Amino acid sequence: MLSRTADSLYWLGRYMERAGNTARALQVALREAGMGGGRPAQGQGQGWRPLLLTSGDIGLLQGFGAAPDAAQIIQHLVMDRANNSSIQSCIEASRQNARQVRTALTVDMWESVNDTWGQMRRMENAMPNADDLPGFLDWVKRQTILFNGAYDDTMLRDEAWRFVRLGTMLERADNTARVLHAHAAALSIMGPGTAEDYLNWQAILRSFTALRAYQWVYHGRIEPRRIAELLILRGELPRSMIACHARIEGMLDEIATAHGGRRGECHRRAGEIHARLRFGRVEDIFTEGLEVFLNEMMARNIDLGGQIADFYLNN
Amino acid sequence: MAEPIKAFDEMGEPQAARAAYAEIARWLAATPIAQLERKRQEAELLFRRIGVTFAVYGEGGDPERLIPFDIIPRILAWQEWEHLSRGLTQRVRALNMFLADVYGPGEILKAGRIPEALILQNEAYRPEMRGITPPGGIYVHIAGIDVVRTDAAQFHVLEDNCRTPSGVSYMLEGREAMLRLFPGLCAAHRIAPVSHYPSDLLETLMSVAPPACRGLPRVVLLTPGAFNSAYYEHCFLADEMGVEVVEGQDLFVEDRVVYMRTTAGPQRVDVIYRRIDDDYLDPAVFRADSMLGVRGLMEAYRAGNVALANAPGGGIADDKAVYPYVPEMVRFYLGEEPILANVPTYLCERPDDCAYVLEHLHELVVKLTKGSGGYGMLVGPHSTAEQRADFAARIRANPADYIAQPTLALSTVPTFTGSGPAPRHVDLRPFVLSGAETRIVPGGLTRVALREGSLVVNSSQGGGTKDTWVLASDAPC
Numbered sequence: 001m002l003s004r005t006a007d008s009l010y011w012l013g014r015y016m017e018r019a020g021n022t023a024r025a026l027q028v029a030l031r032e033a034g035m036g037g038g039r040p041a042q043g044q045g046q047g048w049r050p051l052l053l054t055s056g057d058i059g060l061l062q063g064f065g066a067a068p069d070a071a072q073i074i075q076h077l078v079m080d081r082a083n084n085s086s087i088q089s090c091i092e093a094s095r096q097n098a099r100q101v102r103t104a105l106t107v108d109m110w111e112s113v114n115d116t117w118g119q120m121r122r123m124e125n126a127m128p129n130a131d132d133l134p135g136f137l138d139w140v141k142r143q144t145i146l147f148n149g150a151y152d153d154t155m156l157r158d159e160a161w162r163f164v165r166l167g168t169m170l171e172r173a174d175n176t177a178r179v180l181h182a183h184a185a186a187l188s189i190m191g192p193g194t195a196e197d198y199l200n201w202q203a204i205l206r207s208f209t210a211l212r213a214y215q216w217v218y219h220g221r222i223e224p225r226r227i228a229e230l231l232i233l234r235g236e237l238p239r240s241m242i243a244c245h246a247r248i249e250g251m252l253d254e255i256a257t258a259h260g261g262r263r264g265e266c267h268r269r270a271g272e273i274h275a276r277l278r279f280g281r282v283e284d285i286f287t288e289g290l291e292v293f294l295n296e297m298m299a300r301n302i303d304l305g306g307q308i309a310d311f312y313l314n315n
Numbered sequence: 316m317a318e319p320i321k322a323f324d325e326m327g328e329p330q331a332a333r334a335a336y337a338e339i340a341r342w343l344a345a346t347p348i349a350q351l352e353r354k355r356q357e358a359e360l361l362f363r364r365i366g367v368t369f370a371v372y373g374e375g376g377d378p379e380r381l382i383p384f385d386i387i388p389r390i391l392a393w394q395e396w397e398h399l400s401r402g403l404t405q406r407v408r409a410l411n412m413f414l415a416d417v418y419g420p421g422e423i424l425k426a427g428r429i430p431e432a433l434i435l436q437n438e439a440y441r442p443e444m445r446g447i448t449p450p451g452g453i454y455v456h457i458a459g460i461d462v463v464r465t466d467a468a469q470f471h472v473l474e475d476n477c478r479t480p481s482g483v484s485y486m487l488e489g490r491e492a493m494l495r496l497f498p499g500l501c502a503a504h505r506i507a508p509v510s511h512y513p514s515d516l517l518e519t520l521m522s523v524a525p526p527a528c529r530g531l532p533r534v535v536l537l538t539p540g541a542f543n544s545a546y547y548e549h550c551f552l553a554d555e556m557g558v559e560v561v562e563g564q565d566l567f568v569e570d571r572v573v574y575m576r577t578t579a580g581p582q583r584v585d586v587i588y589r590r591i592d593d594d595y596l597d598p599a600v601f602r603a604d605s606m607l608g609v610r611g612l613m614e615a616y617r618a619g620n621v622a623l624a625n626a627p628g629g630g631i632a633d634d635k636a637v638y639p640y641v642p643e644m645v646r647f648y649l650g651e652e653p654i655l656a657n658v659p660t661y662l663c664e665r666p667d668d669c670a671y672v673l674e675h676l677h678e679l680v681v682k683l684t685k686g687s688g689g690y691g692m693l694v695g696p697h698s699t700a701e702q703r704a705d706f707a708a709r710i711r712a713n714p715a716d717y718i719a720q721p722t723l724a725l726s727t728v729p730t731f732t733g734s735g736p737a738p739r740h741v742d743l744r745p746f747v748l749s750g751a752e753t754r755i756v757p758g759g760l761t762r763v764a765l766r767e768g769s770l771v772v773n774s775s776q777g778g779g780t781k782d783t784w785v786l787a788s789d790a791p792c
Binding site: 001002003004006099100103159163255259260262312313314315 | 541550554559561562564565575576577578579580581
């Protein structure tokens with residue numbers, strides 16, 4: 001397959017996933033904001049801080065001054081073309097990549113991307129009003145799930161499929177690490193925590209649609225270490241870091257096998273990350289420090305993305 | 316005001332249709348206009364859905380414009396086609412020999428059969444090609460020869476397209492559309508198939524792989540990209556052949572070998588069916604600002620490590636000022652009389668011709684020697700005094716830039732208009748493939764001037780297309 005084609009497929013996967021992740025993060029933040037009184041820091045925009053950290057945009061926080069306006073932040077995450085990770089930018093980029101490789105996509109896949117883009121375009125840069133925002137975010141999330149289903153259901157299991165999947169999984173792994181990192185302080189609290197902490201922990205789980213999953217796995221009160229364990233080390237949760245990295249390694253393996261075993265540094269590094277998670281223990285992570293661990297994982301993800309690009313996408 | 320031009324109608328009078336059109340005449344007489352209109356809409360929907368589009372340069376507007384497709388087929392009897400196909404084969408052989416000659420020994424120039432200056436000082440002549448012998452001596456692997464008809468027996472070649480002729484996807488999609496829209500009508504004829512064109516093309520391209528190529532040659536189609544007007548055709552042909560559509564950025568040259576960047580690492584490329592112009596092929600040799608080409612490509616070509624189809628420099632063979640000499644090429648290289656006639660052509664750079672042209676502008680068609688696509692031309696009988704004065708001034712200023720030809724009464728074929736079938740002027744572009752052997756799928760692209768009385772069939776000037784049926788006789792097709 002042409003590297004340029006693989007590149008477009010990979011970024012199609014990444015950007016669709018990113019659109020969904022941004023929507024999820026906003027949904028949770030809105031919910032928290034709506035809970036009001038329990039969280040004193042909110043009115044001043046402090047409640048939005050983790051959200052910005054998640055989208056990697058600390059510079060923006062400074063640009064907005066000491067107390068960024070909630071509406072400004074939401075606009076930045078939903079409709080800001082200058083922000084590569086805003087929902088609008090992600091959908092634009094997905095569609096552009098899909099168009100580049102139109103013939104490599106199935107009709108269902110193309111339609112899910114193109115319809116999403118078309119509906120987004122009809123909004124003409126206008127922000128949904130506050131009451132419509134939750135519905136809009138739900139729609140974005142549903143569209144990304146539809147896209148994931150469309151390609152999982154209809155694509156031939158060939159190289160094209162593997163590169164889309166690789167993009168989805170690396171983006172998802174990275175997002176999980178970033179969200180956890182943004183909440184590292186809340187997750188490092190020892191002891192039972194306050195009612196507010198509890199709300200916070202619930203919010204973290206909710207952004208991964210993992211609140212129920214937590215109950216099924218642990219059958220008990222929410223504890224920060226278990227949250228970390230679930231989202232980092234438990235393979236049965238599809239958005240956990242280990243689940244994503246298992247698939248990344250698997251995809252890279254399959255691609256290598258299809259090319260007669262041709263491997264590069266990206267294969268070694270993907271295996272290394274996966275091994276680290278497979279044999280890791282949550283106690284050790286906390287001994288080392290959760291934030292330190294997550295920082296390292298984020299750096300490794302960026303590095304892995306670069307290695308994949310070097311070996312397959314722009315060689 | 317356009318004077319109606321008396322033209323040969325290929326169907327003939329409805330009551331006395333020519334034999335090849337007998338069935339079509341019956342069908343047209345029996346089918347209500349409303350039903351034809353429904354079919355026309357269906358055809359448009361079909362083309363829209365497949366996405367067969369053609370962007371027109373300089374028009375702005377809808378970049379995903381459809382070329383109108385006319386639902387009434389154009390028909391050629393087998394004998395007519397045989398005659399044409401022999402003439403086309405002869406002509407393309409001569410054109411290839413001419414190119415090998417002018418980039419090699421230059422015999423035809425030494426013999427004084429074509430003025431040397433006309434060739435060597437022509438912008439279309441590429442000195443970079445001197446001393447390069449493409450595999451098999453073939454320069455023009457894909458030729459689109461524009462043919463017009465003026466009466467039952469007379470075909471003329473209007474133009475040779477030896478660079479990157481397009482339109483073959485319309486020929487193929489047009490046939491598919493007809494088979495879906497009118498299965499009964501198709502079945503009532505024995506239509507020679509065209510759908511094997513992509514495999515013929517692939518075999519042609521593989522047959523000219525350079526000697527350095529080991530094993531099955533890897534063929535790619537080089538496109539300028541998604542914004543090119545013929546991008547649809549590029550993807551369509553590549554898909555049908557099962558080869559990659561690449562852009563310049565997907566290829567690179569190392570040690571005079573061309574590679575494409577793939578997920579399996581660099582893959583050697585043997586044959587490039589390029590759909591970008593010479594000027595943009597290689598910034599190291601031609602236009603330095605080209606972003607579309609591949610640096611070092613010409614060196615790889617010169618080293619015999621890659622084949623280019625068509626070969627660079629073919630433009631000298633289809634130059635409008637060289638065109639009048641093609642019959643001479645046939646005589647010189649093949650020792651045969653041309654089977655297909657040229658249209659008489661006046662070269663304005665010859666003083667006598669120029670004087671004649673200026674006096675007869677109202678009855679001539681004037682063309683830019685460098686123009687294509689129907690841009691920058693004057694159709695005398697349809698022109699205003701003002702337009703003629705404008706052209707006269709331009710010709711006087713740069714005579715060498717202009718040629719003129721008598722206004723031919725191009726044949727007409729019934730074409731569906733809102734108010735029923737009516738005669739419209741047509742031409743024909745058959746596609747001639749030259750490799751280890753010469754192949755032409757029966758027929759080609761019929762272009763039709765949809766405006767009443769118009770003689771300009773170019774899609775950029777409001778032309779449409781028709782399916783072209785060559786009726787198979789007992790002869791195998």
